[in-house]
């Protein structure tokens with residue numbers, strides 16, 4: 001038996017779908033899921049910036065980071081590699 005109100009309209013494509021949880025606002029199409037993730041990240045970043053208003057505010061800081069990245073081109077690559085190894089070690093347990 002279907003409960004009344006079990007269907008919801010996707011906020012992205014406008015189609016009706018059956019939500020798996022009360023917080024589902026998007027259907028399960030790949031495109032809508034990708035949009036949802038993007039929206040969520042945008043929202044998260046906005047909230048984060050609101051909480052830390054002074055963190056990236058100044059142009060000097062951005063310029064400093066850019067210069068630092070240029071001076072250490074392999075850093076982020078190496079960091080990812082190191083973390084991958086750590087994650088794999090964790091998963092192996």
Ligand SMILES: [Zn+2]
Pocket residue numbers: 010011012013014015026027028029032
């Ligand atoms: Zn949708």
